[in-house]
Amino acid sequence: MAPNGNRIVVYKGPGQVAVETVDYPKLEVPQDVASSKGMTRKADHAVILRNVSTNICGSDQHMVRGRTTAPVGQTLGHEITGEVIEKGSDVQFLEVGDICSVPFNIACGRCRNCREGATGVCLNVNPARAGSAYGYVDMGGWLGGQAEYVMVPFADFNLLKFPDRDQALEKIRDLTMLSDIFPTGYHGCYTAGVTTGSTVYIAGAGPVGLAAAHSAQLLGAAVVIVGDLNKERLQQARSFGCETVDVSENTPLDEQIRGVLGVNEVDCAVDAVGFEASAHGGGGEAPATVLNSVMTVTRAGGRLGIPGLYVTGDPGAPDEDAKEGTLKVRLGLGWAKSHAFVTGQCPVLKYNRGLMMSILHDKAQIAKAVNATVISLDDAPRGYQEFDKGAAKKYVIDPNGMIPAA
Template sequence: MAGNRVVVYKGPGEVAVESIDYPKLELPDDVVNGLGIKKAAPHAVVLKLVTTNICGSDQHMVRGRTTAPIGQTLGHEITGEVVEVGDDVLFVKEGDICSVPFNIACGRCRMCNEGKTGICLNVNPARAGAAYGYVDMGGWLGGQAEYVMVPFADFNLLKFPDRDAALEKILDLTMLSDIFPTGYHGAYTAGVTTGSTVYVAGAGPVGLAAAYSAQLLGASVVIVGDMNADRLAQARSFGCETVDLSTGAGLADMIAELVGEPEVDAAVDAVGFEARGHGAGAAEAPATVLNDAMTVARAGAGIGIPGLYVTGDPGAVDDNAKVGQIGVRLGLGWAKSHVLATGQCPVKQYNRQLMNMILADRAHIAKAVNAVTIGLDDAPQGYREFDAGAAKKYVIDPHGMVKS
């Protein structure tokens, strides 16, 4: 049997590509022992990775800002070709190319039946919800690899209807595993609709995906805020307005210059718990973006929060922040009757519709996020460049299947 290679966290600022065993159709020990279920997984498949992406959520671990242990395998943005099928898999066949939602779901529990696949009850004994290659998410192996096992395959996999068409648009379709649905979820739960004015905090890939999604939803003006000039330029490349938060100017004043009033109809936090204050060289202040959003969102507005917040951050600025307790002005949001939407995006709520937009040539998300392809052995360099602020979305191509 073939081996497997995967990207592994080696300590703050360091990843490596290491050899591990080829995947088996078995559930992780954490899940089996914690939930008392069978280890054999005839409902699973093995995928040969076509593409797998580096995510900002991975960077939180690699920076040492989570409780991830040394040796944690990485990668939850997975698109692959089915190469092995369990006996109980009925509707997925060898050779199918599929997108894998980053949230692992059983398809059987109350949450899955309600469409809340980001908080499945049967895939992680530590808490509701699981993901591939992520700390405290059930012990599932990461997908920045050559091969990966996907459980409950009939439920989790999104099969692309035509192999050749999928490979032609694979750089767009690879975004369906996470950042396109996540960005869309942020805009959608914020209430973005026809004619909305929208503020998106953060011009990383998720922020750019949220901004692009706001445009798909009909926003009249999308304003993206960041302190990285290259990333702001990327936002402008597909028609967004931008505000440079490194200037120290007031956010509300900058928004007023763009839309004629110091508020917007909807706001999206695509930054999360490593947020910084405004101004060049500003220190970390984890509540900044949420407080900004409540300040500039009009009364009655929605605030989508796809940005990650954690319950364990050993590198936090204070003891409260180390357990996810930050200084949010909840009274302000309460007084303005804001609706806040938090948590993992339930990818399956959006991925099929967004796939259809891509295949119909109506969505070009890879261009919006500036997708670039690298090899599996280039992953450590990709992590370094991404962490340094590159305005790129790194797509790993382990088997050379992406056309140049």
């Protein structure tokens, strides 16, 4: 018998979240999606998961800080790992009891973009724009996953089933990162061309930046340099073998890189900061700072991966242009250096199976790299507060008491 309700994390206004009880999910797509895209409301292709783990993401923090157009009442959470407890009649290849990773991208598996592997910009799951996600502003109205239960549509296509339940629970602190930050960090490095012997600059030592740094190591980088102004997060980067630079210092970034490498440029770079960037040297907010700095320190002919979030609506931006995502980017510099840029949501399905195998066979220790820290659903508001203050942790919510003790 289905539970009476579903406890879920909800945005209550700038700086505030709460755990509230909503209706238990149904095998239905949001009304706006169904009516605008011509699909049936009834979702025989969907499953309902009992969430094993669900993480707090830096992208969630942008909403909670009031830096997006998210309305009060927006449910939160797009990093989801769960156990199938109910499935629609058209779900063919998953069974009740399977534990699966949920890509944060919601994808139909049928449109042109999905067929070409661009699941981050599915054309059929969001009436507002290409691309969708659980519990996120302007992403189609799908219920968030920082909850006890969540509905996942097009389940045969979207879900990555773990091969062994006991092994999955044993390694859940690592496997929970497959829903977003591990593939996202890897995507940033892969699209930047990180390979054997590369020198790499990662801007940002938050969870995505740390995941990118670990991904660069997996890809064979010779030197991984991580930049941030948070000393605790820089120490976390050093804990697994990265070099670091402190961008709060007045010494120019390229000179700090020279101090590490002997030259003032790297082969490739990753922007894991996004639009809430702070000016180098400890100044105020400067949304284009990271984009311009990674062009400055990347060699001519190099590539830039940009998984850091940039938005089209930022009510808290420092100037009117930035409020609509228009930034003062030195495109002429990037053009002169023949740089290649890759932006946008990571297509998680492109990477998550390979990264799962790396975890299961002990080639990747992503939980250690990002300092995975388990909290209860009731502790989610505290987790948001500590994360917002710069804690060098990746908060993993255990909504149903299923994560084994460390």
